[in-house]
Amino acid sequence: MTSSPTSSGSYDLVVVGSGIAGLYAALQAREHGARVLVVTKGSIEEASTRYAQGGIAAAVGPEDSPEDHLRDTIEAGAGLVDEEAARILVFEAADRIADLVRYGVRFDSSNGAVSLGREAAHSAARIIHAGGDATGLEIELSLSALAQREATILEHTFADRIIVEDGRAVGIATINGDTGARARYDATNVILATGGAGQMYRTTTNPVVSTGDGVALAYECGAEVMDMEFTQFHPTALVLPGRPVFLISEAVRGEGALLYSTDGVRFMEHAHPLAELAPRDVVARATYAEMARTGSDHVLLDITAKDADWLAARFPQICAQCMDAGLDMSKDRIPVSPAAHYTMGGVRTNTWGETTIAGLFAVGETANTGVHGANRLASNSLLETVVFAKRTVERLFEPGTYDPPPARTEGALSLLPAAGNHTAPTAQQVRDLMWDKVGIVRTGEGLRAAAIQLAQWMAWLPEAHDRTSHDLHAILVCARLATEAALRREESRGAHYREDFPETVEAWRRHLVFRQTNIAALEGANDTDEKERWREHAG
Ligand code: FAD
Ligand code: SIN
Numbered sequence: 001m002t003s004s005p006t007s008s009g010s011y012d013l014v015v016v017g018s019g020i021a022g023l024y025a026a027l028q029a030r031e032h033g034a035r036v037l038v039v040t041k042g043s044i045e046e047a048s049t050r051y052a053q054g055g056i057a058a059a060v061g062p063e064d065s066p067e068d069h070l071r072d073t074i075e076a077g078a079g080l081v082d083e084e085a086a087r088i089l090v091f092e093a094a095d096r097i098a099d100l101v102r103y104g105v106r107f108d109s110s111n112g113a114v115s116l117g118r119e120a121a122h123s124a125a126r127i128i129h130a131g132g133d134a135t136g137l138e139i140e141l142s143l144s145a146l147a148q149r150e151a152t153i154l155e156h157t158f159a160d161r162i163i164v165e166d167g168r169a170v171g172i173a174t175i176n177g178d179t180g181a182r183a184r185y186d187a188t189n190v191i192l193a194t195g196g197a198g199q200m201y202r203t204t205t206n207p208v209v210s211t212g213d214g215v216a217l218a219y220e221c222g223a224e225v226m227d228m229e230f231t232q233f234h235p236t237a238l239v240l241p242g243r244p245v246f247l248i249s250e251a252v253r254g255e256g257a258l259l260y261s262t263d264g265v266r267f268m269e270h271a272h273p274l275a276e277l278a279p280r281d282v283v284a285r286a287t288y289a290e291m292a293r294t295g296s297d298h299v300l301l302d303i304t305a306k307d308a309d310w311l312a313a314r315f316p317q318i319c320a321q322c323m324d325a326g327l328d329m330s331k332d333r334i335p336v337s338p339a340a341h342y343t344m345g346g347v348r349t350n351t352w353g354e355t356t357i358a359g360l361f362a363v364g365e366t367a368n369t370g371v372h373g374a375n376r377l378a379s380n381s382l383l384e385t386v387v388f389a390k391r392t393v394e395r396l397f398e399p400g401t402y403d404p405p406p407a408r409t410e411g412a413l414s415l416l417p418a419a420g421n422h423t424a425p426t427a428q429q430v431r432d433l434m435w436d437k438v439g440i441v442r443t444g445e446g447l448r449a450a451a452i453q454l455a456q457w458m459a460w461l462p463e464a465h466d467r468t469s470h471d472l473h474a475i476l477v478c479a480r481l482a483t484e485a486a487l488r489r490e491e492s493r494g495a496h497y498r499e500d501f502p503e504t505v506e507a508w509r510r511h512l513v514f515r516q517t518n519i520a521a522l523e524g525a526n527d528t529d530e531k532e533r534w535r536e537h538a539g
Contacts, residue, residue, distance in 0.1 A: 005182050007171070011037045011152075013396065014172055014187035016159045016214070019047030020136075021364025021385035022193030023143035026151045027103060028393040036151040037185055039174055041158040041194075041209050041467070044144045048195050048206055048365065049382070052136025053249035053317065054119055055129030056100075057379040058093035061116050064124040066090040073380060076121045076279050077373025078494035079509045080227070085351050085370040089380065089387050096386040097128060104142040106130060118254035119378035121279040125254075127379045133249055133315045139382070157183075158213065160470055162190060162221040162360060169221070169360035177467040189359050189396050192218060192347060193389070196365040197231075197478040199427075199471070201340035202435035205237055205247045211471040212478035214366030218347040219477060219516055223355040224405075226368045226513045228345035228478065229485035230495045232376055233440050235259075235283040236301055237339035238325065245339050246321050248301060250378050253277060255314065257303035260333065261290040267299070281375045281495045284338045288440045291337060300333035338440055342381060344372045344495065345482065348513060350405040353392025356515070361396070363389040374494020425457040427472045430479055438483050443499045447487040454480045485512040 013029050015022045018040035026036045040046075059069040069090040074081045101107065107130050108115040117127035130138035147153065154174075161173040163184065171186040197212025198204035219225045236248040236259075253259075253276045259268050271286040272278035278286075287299050303311065308330040312319050315329070322329050346368035353361040353369075362368075364385040371384050437450035457476060464470040489512060491505040492498050 005173075005184050007186050008183040009037065010186040011035045012188050013037070013191065014039065014185050014189075015191045015193055016040075016172060016217075017047070017193035017195060017364070017366075018044045018144065018147070018153070019049035019193060019195050019364060019385070020139050020143060020382060021195075021389050022191070023147045024099070024103075024386050025191050025193060025363055025389040025393055026147050027143065028390060029396065030150045032393065032397045034397070037154065037187070038147060038151050039154045039157050039159055039172065039185070041156070041177065041213070043155050044148065044153055045140050046207060046209055047140060048198075048210055049136045050140035051205070051207060051247065052139070052382055053133040053247055054251040054254075054379050055117055055127040055135045056097065056382040057119075057122065057126050057377065058097050058128055058383065059090060059124070059126050060094055060097070060114065060128070061124055061126055064126050066093070068123055069093070069126060072121060072123050073371065073377045074373075076375050076377040078375050078504070080373030080494065080511065082370025082373075088351055088391070089371045089384060092387045092390070093383055096383070096390060099386065099390070100139065100142075103146055105139050108132065117251045118277075119250045120253065120277045120283065121274065121377055127251065127254070129251070131316065132313065133251065133317045135382070158467065158470060159217060160464060162217050162357075164221045164357060168358040175466065175470065180466055189361060191353070191392060192360070192362040192366050193364045194366045196343035197475070198340045198343065200431060200434050200475045200479045200482065201231070201439070202428075202431040203237070203239055203245055203338075204340040205234055205245055206340070211474045212343065212366075213470075213474045214347055214362060215345070215481065216474040216477035218355060218357070218360065218362065219481065219514065221357060221360070222516060223357045223360060224348040224513050224515045225481055226345060226348040226511050227374075227485070228481040228514070229489050229512065230344035230372075230374050231340055231482065232280060232342035232344060232495050233284040233338040234280065234341035235287045235338050236336040238321065238334060239298070239337050239339065240325055240335075243325060247339075247341070248318055248334060248336055249315070250280070252301065252303055252315060252318065255303065256305060257301050259283070259287070260300045260302060262294045262296040262298070262300060265290070279375060280378060281497075284440055285497060287336075287338055298335040298337045301336045302333045303329055304331060304333070306330065340435075342376055343478075344368070344374065344376055345485070348405060349388070350403070351388070351391060352395040352403070353388055354395065354403065354405065356405060361392050363392050374496060424460045424462060425472070425476070427468075427475055430454070430457070430472070430475050434479050434482070438479070438486055441497050441499055442486055444487065444490075444501075447483055451480070451483045451487055454483055481514055485514070488512055
């Protein structure tokens with residue numbers, strides 16, 4: 001393990017990541033007068049946040065209530081939602097939207113009232129949006145403009161280690177992605193806000209920065225990681241050769257778009273009572289099944305009932321992307337297929353953002369607060385980032401309140417063999433393996449083969465020294481956690497579907513939590529097998 005260089009600076013708070021979670025937390029901390037450093041892997045605006053389309057869920061409509069929002073969230077989460085956390089999520093929603101407005105975010109309105117869209121598995125129209133389908137861009141640009149005035153921002157720099165001394169996080173070690181220069185930043189507290197791990201899959205809506213770094217960093221400094229078997233696949237991505245994967249928002253189905261197989265069957269009619277607005281995991285699996293049945297690499301999304309002007313006003317980004325690909329949404333059915341979209345699993349926190357390591361907090365997609373369970377309800381993610389970032393910062397500035405979630409350690413995970421013909425993998429090999437064997441439909445045989453392959457690759461991975469090798473390392477750690485958890489969960493629930501265990505099993509209404517053990521002994525150790533000693537916890 002590389003030793004830390006001498007300190008390059010000392011802050012009250014170091015935030016890793018500059019999406020909505022990191023920037024909102026930084027701005028909140030500045031309101032407490034804290035000295036804040038934000039470290040981010042790419043440019044400040046590069047984050048999943050800027051690509052968010054549909055919007056933010058909040059029960060603010062006249063016919064709606066937080067209780068209804070809570071019920072929908074719990075229902076979508078397939079038995080694993082933490083009800084206390086979800087209650088906080090829905091009841092604090094309106095105040096956090098007000099914070100975003102205060103920070104300059106302009107949400108769409110009509111006749112003086114906020115415009116509300118509809119998305120799958122919501123019992124009411126409750127999706128607040130901006131610029132039609134440019135919600136994330138509006139948020140990212142507003143918060144980053146403000147944060148650049150308020151905090152110290154270090155771009156193109158990634159955290160490659162959390163520095164833990166005497167059981168407490170005291171800073172981060174970083175590498176500059178352009179120059180390779182290493183630095184160390186000391187901090188009273190560290191917040192991980194690094195987003196999801198969609199890049200562990202071949203086909204994903206996530207940007208290149210979404211390599212699961214927060215999970216890998218936290219796991220490797222001894223924090224608990226939970227629910228990694230649950231990756232959400234979005235059913236409607238535009239996946240065309242030579243073009244980046246582009247999301248076609250669920251809000252399009254919310255406005256009446258229908259799904260057809262390539263031989264003309266409106267398959268969701270038969271798959272679920274809510275048809276196209278069924279929970280996301282249901283639509284993704286039905287889409288996958290139709291693609292297999294027809295032998296096609298896509299199904300078709302039809303919104304041609306709406307005219308061109310209406311579509312251009314409501315979905316300007318999506319219309320423009322489709323047009324650029326030669327598709328006129330008002331005339332053509334759009335070819336769509338599933339893509340890895342959201343990481344439900346993450347660094348285990350309580351409802352104050354605290355991890356199981358003192359001084360280390362996690363917010364946003366990298367955290368697991370328990371609100372999403374086995375399947376996130378659409379547009380609850382942006383909401384989760386701000387609701388729990390607010391509480392995290394409150395906790396930081398209440399001295400003496402550290403009250404971490406109790407550890408859930410329980411038993412040791414059997415080691416998977418790391419023998420065989422070893423070579424270091426490429427990121428593409430990992431992504432292909434994950435897509436093929438740990439994707440929408442899983443089998444024990446496929447998961448076991450993937451777990452063994454990943455263990456072998458991990459054993460031969462050279463130490464990360466630059467952005468490429470660092471990203472690969474993070475992807476591989478997340479892939480192993482996801483695969484091992486998926487192999488252990490012998491049932492189907494939410495986004496995790498096992499062909500060999502297709503039923504949901506009550507005894508499995510619990511969480512899988514991993515923690516790397518014997519961290520102190522690992523400092524300076526090179527024993528890869530030792531690093532593979534994972535422990536399973538039941539929650
Ligand atoms: P991100 O926005 O991903 O930010 C993570 C940041 O961490 C980035 O700046 C990254 O560069 C940085 N980073 C990562 N690793 C490191 C490291 N090692 N060192 C330093 N910096 C690092 N959710 C909704 O609720 N509604 C929607 O409509 C919606 N639409 C979506 C559409 C798309 C196409 C995608 C991809 C996601 C969508 N989501 C939506 C999900 C939502 O956008 C994300 O969950 C949310 O933006 C996550 O915010 P975040 O701040 O946690 O992470
Ligand atoms: C979408 O607009 O379909 C994405 C919404 C989400 O991921 O919450």
